[in-house]
Amino acid sequence: MTTVSHILNNVESARASDETRERVKATAARLGYGPNRMARSLRMQRSEMIGLLSEDIATTPHAGRIILGAQDAAREEGLTIVLINTTQSAADTARDIDALRRQQVDGILYATMYHRELELPQQLSGLPTVLIDAEDRASRVPGVVPDEIGGARQAVQELVDHGHRRIGFVTNVDDVPATRGRLAGYRETLETAGIEFDESLVVARASETPGGYEAALEVLRATPRPTALFCYNDRMAMGVYRAAAELGLRIPDDLSVVGFDNQEIVADGLFPSLTTVALPHYEMGQWAMQRLITILTKDERDELAEPAVLPCPLVRRESVGPPRRLEQD
Amino acid sequence: MTTVSHILNNVESARASDETRERVKATAARLGYGPNRMARSLRMQRSEMIGLLSEDIATTPHAGRIILGAQDAAREEGLTIVLINTTQSAADTARDIDALRRQQVDGILYATMYHRELELPQQLSGLPTVLIDAEDRASRVPGVVPDEIGGARQAVQELVDHGHRRIGFVTNVDDVPATRGRLAGYRETLETAGIEFDESLVVARASETPGGYEAALEVLRATPRPTALFCYNDRMAMGVYRAAAELGLRIPDDLSVVGFDNQEIVADGLFPSLTTVALPHYEMGQWAMQRLITILTKDERDELAEPAVLPCPLVRRESVGPPRRLEQD
DNA sequence: TTGTACGCGTTATCAT
DNA sequence: ATGATAACGCGTACAA
Numbered sequence: 001m002t003t004v005s006h007i008l009n010n011v012e013s014a015r016a017s018d019e020t021r022e023r024v025k026a027t028a029a030r031l032g033y034g035p036n037r038m039a040r041s042l043r044m045q046r047s048e049m050i051g052l053l054s055e056d057i058a059t060t061p062h063a064g065r066i067i068l069g070a071q072d073a074a075r076e077e078g079l080t081i082v083l084i085n086t087t088q089s090a091a092d093t094a095r096d097i098d099a100l101r102r103q104q105v106d107g108i109l110y111a112t113m114y115h116r117e118l119e120l121p122q123q124l125s126g127l128p129t130v131l132i133d134a135e136d137r138a139s140r141v142p143g144v145v146p147d148e149i150g151g152a153r154q155a156v157q158e159l160v161d162h163g164h165r166r167i168g169f170v171t172n173v174d175d176v177p178a179t180r181g182r183l184a185g186y187r188e189t190l191e192t193a194g195i196e197f198d199e200s201l202v203v204a205r206a207s208e209t210p211g212g213y214e215a216a217l218e219v220l221r222a223t224p225r226p227t228a229l230f231c232y233n234d235r236m237a238m239g240v241y242r243a244a245a246e247l248g249l250r251i252p253d254d255l256s257v258v259g260f261d262n263q264e265i266v267a268d269g270l271f272p273s274l275t276t277v278a279l280p281h282y283e284m285g286q287w288a289m290q291r292l293i294t295i296l297t298k299d300e301r302d303e304l305a306e307p308a309v310l311p312c313p314l315v316r317r318e319s320v321g322p323p324r325r326l327e328q329d
Numbered sequence: 330m331t332t333v334s335h336i337l338n339n340v341e342s343a344r345a346s347d348e349t350r351e352r353v354k355a356t357a358a359r360l361g362y363g364p365n366r367m368a369r370s371l372r373m374q375r376s377e378m379i380g381l382l383s384e385d386i387a388t389t390p391h392a393g394r395i396i397l398g399a400q401d402a403a404r405e406e407g408l409t410i411v412l413i414n415t416t417q418s419a420a421d422t423a424r425d426i427d428a429l430r431r432q433q434v435d436g437i438l439y440a441t442m443y444h445r446e447l448e449l450p451q452q453l454s455g456l457p458t459v460l461i462d463a464e465d466r467a468s469r470v471p472g473v474v475p476d477e478i479g480g481a482r483q484a485v486q487e488l489v490d491h492g493h494r495r496i497g498f499v500t501n502v503d504d505v506p507a508t509r510g511r512l513a514g515y516r517e518t519l520e521t522a523g524i525e526f527d528e529s530l531v532v533a534r535a536s537e538t539p540g541g542y543e544a545a546l547e548v549l550r551a552t553p554r555p556t557a558l559f560c561y562n563d564r565m566a567m568g569v570y571r572a573a574a575e576l577g578l579r580i581p582d583d584l585s586v587v588g589f590d591n592q593e594i595v596a597d598g599l600f601p602s603l604t605t606v607a608l609p610h611y612e613m614g615q616w617a618m619q620r621l622i623t624i625l626t627k628d629e630r631d632e633l634a635e636p637a638v639l640p641c642p643l644v645r646r647e648s649v650g651p652p653r654r655l656e657q658d
Numbered sequence: 659t660t661g662t663a664c665g666c667g668t669t670a671t672c673a674t
Numbered sequence: 675a676t677g678a679t680a681a682c683g684c685g686t687a688c689a690a
Contacts, residue, residue, distance in 0.1 A: 003676055005669060016675065034431050038376060039667030041367040042682050052412075057393040058611070059593075064387035068414055080432050083381075083412040085397055102363050103409050209598035238598045245574065265595060269538035269567045282387070332660060334685055343686095345659065368683035371666050 004028075008035065041104070049080045050292065051100035051108040053093070057085040060113045061263065062281050066132055069285025070109055077293050079106075090121065097123035107292045110134065111285075115145055115178045128295045130288040133281075135177070135307050142291055143307035144284045148178050151277040151312030152185025152230070155258040158275065158314055159228040160193045163322045164256060167195070168219040168226035170236050172207035179232070182260065186230060201226055205236075212239025220247060220255075227323035228256035234266040237274055237319075252321030262315050272318035280310040333357075337364065370433070378409045379621065380429035380437040382422070386414040389442045390592065391610050395461055398614025399438055406622055408435075419450065426452040436621045439463065440614075444474055444507045457624045459617040462610075464506070464636050471620055472636035473613045477507050480606040480641030481514025481559070484587040487604065487643055488557040489522045492651045493585060496524070497548040497555035499565050501536035508561070511589065515559060530555055534565075541568025549576060549584075556652035557585035563595040563605055566648075570599055581650035591644050601647035609639040 006014040007024045016024075028034070041047045052070060057063040067083070074081055082103055086096040100108060101123070108124060111132035120129075120136045131143030159167050169186050172179055183202070190197055203219045205211030212231060216239060219226060231237040237259035241251065249255045251272055259267060259276035267274040287308060335343040336353045345353075357363070370376045381399060386392040396412070403410055411432055415425040429437060430452070437453060440461035449458075449465045460472030488496050498515050501508055512531070519526055532548045534540030541560060545568060548555060560566040566588035570580065578584045580601055588596060588605035596603040616637060 001667095001677080002669080002671095006676095009669085011669095014675085020675080035669095036371075036433065036667050037431060038367055038370040038433055039682090040669080042365075042371050042666090042684090043668045043670085045682070047367060049411075058390075058397045059393070061387075061390040061393075063393055064389070064414075067412065068387045071412075071414055075428075080428075081412050082378075083396065083400075083410050085393075085400055099404075099409075102366060104366055209600075213600070235594060235598055242600050263594065265564060265592065266598065269564055269595065271538075271542070271571050330661080330684085331686075338685080340686090343659090349659080364685095365683050368666090369685080371668090371682090372684045372686090374666070 005035075046106055047104040048078060049082050049103065049105045050074060050289065051097075051103065051105035052081050052083050052111065053086055053096055053100065053108055054083065054111045054113075055086055055088060056113050061265075062113055062279065063111070065281035066111050066285035069282035069287075070132075070289040071285075073286045073289035073293070079289075079293070093121050094123050097121055097127075101127065107296055109285075109288050109292060111288075114176065115148065115181075116176060128292060130292045130295070131307065132284050132288045139306070142295075144287045144291070145177070145307050145309055146279050146284070146312050147309045148181025148312070149185040149188070150309075151260065151279075151314075152182040153189045154312070154314040155230050155260065155275075155277050156186050156189035157193075158258060158316070158320055159230065159256055160189065160195070162228075162256065162320055164228040165193075165195050166201070166224060166226045166228070166323075168201040168203070168222070168229045169232075170212055170215040170219060170229050170240055171202060171204045171232040172211065172236070173204045174207065182230075182232060198222075207232055207236060209235050209239040209242075212236030213243050214239070216240040216243035217247075220244075220249070226255075228258070228320070231257065231259045234259040234261045234263045234274060234276055237276070238266055238270060241270055252319050254324055256320040256323070258320060260312075267315070267317060270319070275317045275320045276315050277312045278315050279312055283310050375435055376433040377407060378411050378432065378434045379403060379618070380426075380432065380434035381410050381412050381440065382425055382429065382437055383412065383414055383440045383442075384417060385442050390594075391442055391608065392440070394610035395440050395614035398611035398616075399461075399618040400614075402615045402618035402622070408618075408622070422450050423452050426450055426456075430456065436625055438614075438617050438621060440617075443505065444477065444510075445505060457621060459621045459624070460636065461613050461617045468635070471624075473616045473620070474506070474636050474638055475608050475613070475641050476638045477510025477641070478514040478517070479638075480589065480608075480643075481511040482518045483641070483643040484559050484589065484606050485515050485518035486522075487587060487645070487649055488559065488585055489518065489524070491557075491585065491649055493557040494522075494524050495530070495553060495555045495557070495652075497530040497532070497551070497558045498561075499541055499544040499548060499558055499569055500531060500533045500561045501540065501565070502533045503536065511559075511561060527551075536561055536565060538564050538568040538571075541565025542572050543568070545569040545572035546576075549573075549578070555584075557587070557649070560586065560588045563588040563590045563592045563603060566603055566605070567595055567599060581648050583653055585649040585652070587649060589641075596644070596646060599648070604646045604649045605644055606641045607644050608641055612639050 084096045086093050107128035112134040116134045129141045203215040205215040259274045262276045262278035267276050413425045415422050436457035441463040445463045458470045532544040534544040588603045591605045591607035596605050
């Protein structure tokens, strides 16, 4: 038994003859033998399971990518993901964390679906945790978030590069990191390009399609009319398309549009297809799992206060072109 | 120890004094004591974990709903979900099933993202399995699928009820149960309504937005022009909207449209919002987990050959109205 | 009504 | 280089 265990677990210290080694491996393969993970976990006091606590998994296609990234990273270490969907309600979250604790998970990945700041639930204390798409207000645990500012910069720079100077921002009304970051990226890029910030070109509404429609109608009334719009997300961009159609503006000839989120169904389904900024969900899932693994194996507590910031690449499609005529201003 | 175990597990046979019972529970609560699941699993030879094998989780928002349904059913039994995302590749699937087996899951839920017929992977044999959104060609394991025919019937009936008699079908080219079922529902409903089937009103293309656009352009050339279109899915319906706009047809005044899938982002984002048929992903996840639980607890092998068929409810929005003028035919 | 002893399948330690 | 044994924490048959 000992020898088999040593050989199958590649234990350095113990050595066995090459012949035995071969014989054990062959026999195991023939019998389809593998260690019983329950017994192994009991003995090792490690379950080799990671709890993935995911908020509102059913309302967005983002969750799948996070899970996929986390899983690919977990697979390399032979870790298994135990999934629990939770809600934003503190009571539900507490119950679900308790469930994962009882399950003896070695650590927890806590993912929100929209970049948020949150209070770390009490129940998590003592359990290695990494946040995904969220920041702990008290910075006690590591986390990973998208580079909202950089994403916005690329989006607006793409418009500037095409010659636009009158660029509107259709944004949302929630005071969340995404809203603040994307506005900051918008303003920075304008400034770098030597374009004066014009408050009348920034219109905020609810972050759904109807909000985008309303915001677009308003911002397109500005004079001179903007030749391009940067949108808080793809759904708002969808509303912008409708507003443009009603006003007789063709995209990208009369109006260039850039979105955010890269929701394929929307971005690819719109006509013309939407140039947008992708959120690094897969990468965040992967990063978080790798981080958790190092915490678990190196037993390395964190001095890292700030969350990691992952880039949001621009995805070029067909909704951006040069402005039709140059402004006179 | 025995008494504590008995009390915490609600063992019928053994009895303890009410006072002891109280004392044990209070102490357990105070200490935050709960059975160690690894030890428990080892002793019971049941991990109380269910493997959820989900195909292409990252490409569709459907997966989240399935997971949610399965989880809600699992929670009632204290079962935990171990999630593995897999692909349609047989090699990947085999590897992932093996991983779940090694994890000692008590059973497996195998979910595909589109209603499919499949060969049951070898690796599953001997492990209680329930299929979600898929049918085993050899009918060896139970499964649950959406009522494609009934969904299509409701969609087309909705159009008939509004007075339409010239109803086109924008469908897709894949030979899958969804395609066949939705066509069958379309034909049945026409027949019941006494409307003759017209082959020129059924046009198939790829099941994406561009396919819907092309199909719509073609089917709308028919004379007399159809006053309503039933679409294979919401993405194709999105293409239909674009075709209608180009042809100067207003929805629903000049053309009524019904979709399939109820992808909220599309159906709610389109203008006017899209009346469509919802797929019962949550319910399928829930049903499958409940079925698996009865198999596990009642040790009841299946004589049920046919998969369960769950209803697809119509979701009314704003894309259906009466035809503008009656046909002369 | 409660305590004792065993076995679930591992891995770590120590002996051979 | 290999084998024997203890321990991980639980549930349960049986003894007390």
